[in-house]
Amino acid sequence: MTTLRYLLAGGVLAFAGWAQAGAGKLQETAGVTQVEGSGGGGLVPWATLSGYDTRDEWSSSVFMTRVSLPDYRLQVFGASASIYDRLELSLARQTFELKNVPFGEREINQRILGLKARVMGDIVYGNWPQMAVGVQYKELENDAIASAIGAQDTDHGTDLYLAVSKAHLGVLWGYNLVWDLTLRATKANQFGLLGYGGDNNDSHEVMAEAAVAALLSRQLAIGFEYRQKPDNLSALEEEDAHDVFVAYLPNKQFNITFAWADLGIIAGEDNQSGAYVSLTGYLW
Amino acid sequence: MVIPMLRFLKLCSLLVLLACLPACQTQPTDDALYHELGGMEGITRITDNFxxxxxxxxxxxRHFEETDLDRFREKFIEQVCELSGGPCRYSGDSMVDVHTNMNITEAEFNQTVDLxxxxxxxxxxxxxxxxxxxxLLAPTRPDIIYQ
Incomplete structure (x- = not known):
């Protein structure tokens, strides 16, 4: 039922994009799609919006991401619409599989509704960076694990963020360089998959996230991201996440990102690092 | 206590890296780019291909329907030559004057960048x-689009 609702919502977004679509932005400047469905980065939401639309256009996209860790597997599907290079609306569904649990609850599902507004600036043009504010409303579909590990809220949580991104043309021995800095107010445990808040802390804390990337060509980017995470549960330590990535963006219809993501310790299992693959397709 | 400290240091080093980025820019000699583009001959070839x-x-x-192409060619070569540090002076009209009433959109501007x-x-x-x-050409955008 939920999946059906998501497919419907995705269909509506795709139609909205198709109805008045555009791809007027420069190649690579829409970035890729991050793990919660917002335009980014991989782990970090950037100030860029999810589509190639300019101020006169709409665009829409769908994405899927898979992160394979030693003890877990995270799979994410979603859709996004970007409107007049101003507003981004996204829906994502995360499935977090517990690979080594023989019985009982072996899967956590979280839905994320994202909204992002570009406040000022353009990532390429002008002296100022592009700045955006966003919200990610997260809802757990099954709260058994979040309850068992002692999360304060096992139903829903809201992240608010401010992101600033800028591309500097030709500054790195002639190569273009992009950076992003994001501040996120959150109380999500492990992105929200383990609920929101805990006995250590049950209020929103500001976390810093950052990314740097070098654009090796109009189609290829390499980079690094860092995402600070809260540590709300005294029984289950949580660590910051980081990744190194290679993104291949052959055209404005499709891109694929390969990364090595290190998510640290998750629910008592340490060294959760592994391969990250993400695809975004643009519809119009 | 040690772990949060370590995290903080990691983040700090990243921020320092971000802050120093503009400094990573190498300072070329004034006409280095002009020569990289192949001087007058190279810039002429780029313009003809453009x-x-x-x-x-x-x-x-369609935005060039009323353009005197010979003049466009000459002025564009001059502009690129001057911007890249070559021995020229742009003698054409201002970017605003040239593009007034053309109503060039953001998408068309970017499409022209692609060309x-x-x-x-x-x-x-x-x-x-x-x-x-x-x-060097990017700062002209506000004078060109939606005029």
Whole structure:
């Protein structure tokens, strides 16, 4: 039922994009799609919006991401619409599989509704960076694990963020360089998959996230991201996440990102690092 | 206590890296880019390829219907020559004057950037050199779009 609702919502977004679509932005400047469905980065939401639309256009996209860790597997599907290079609306569904649990609850599902507004600036043009504010409303579909590990809220949580991104043309021995800095107010445990808040802390804390990337060509980017995470549960330590990535963006219809993501310790299992693959397709 | 401290240090080092980025820019000699583009001969070749690319783009070429192409060619060569540090002075009209009433959209501007990139590719200009020229042309955008 939920999946059906998501497919419907995705269909509506795709139609909205198709109805008045555009791809007027420069190649690579829409970035890729991050793990919660917002335009980014991989782990970090950037100030860029999810589509190639300019101020006169709409665009829409769908994405899927898979992160394979030693003890877990995270799979994410979603859709996004970007409107007049101003507003981004996204829906994502995360499935977090517990690979080594023989019985009982072996899967956590979280839905994320994202909204992002570009406040000022353009990532390429002008002296100022592009700045955006966003919200990610997260809802757990099954709260058994979040309850068992002692999360304060096992139903829903809201992240608010401010992101600033800028591309500097030709500054790195002639190569273009992009950076992003994001501040996120959150109380999500492990992105929200383990609920929101805990006995250590049950209020929103500001976390810093950052990314740097070098654009090796109009189609290829390499980079690094860092995402600070809260540590709300005294029984289950949580660590910051980081990744190194290679993104291949052959055209404005499709891109694929390969990364090595290190998510640290998750629910008592340490060294959760592994391969990250993400695809975004643009519809119009 | 040790772990949060370590995290903080990691983050700090990243921020320092971000802050120093503009300093990573190498300072070239004044006419280095002009020579990288192949001097007057190279810039002329890029311009001719650019005009060729525009000619095959139905959406962009309509903005050139009333353009004196010989004049455009001459002034564009001058402009790129001057911007790249070459021995020229741009003698054309201001970017605002040239583009007034053309109502060029953001998407058309970017499409034209793509045509210039294609022209530079055709002329065998290396990617880093292309970026350096694009960086010098980018500030003209506010004077060109939606005039």
């Amino acid at each position: 005009i060729y690319e525009i000619g095959f783009d139905k959406n962009i070429v 210039l990139i294609a022209a530079m590719n055709r002329s065998g200009i290396a990617h880093p050199t292309q970026n350096k020229l694009l960086a």
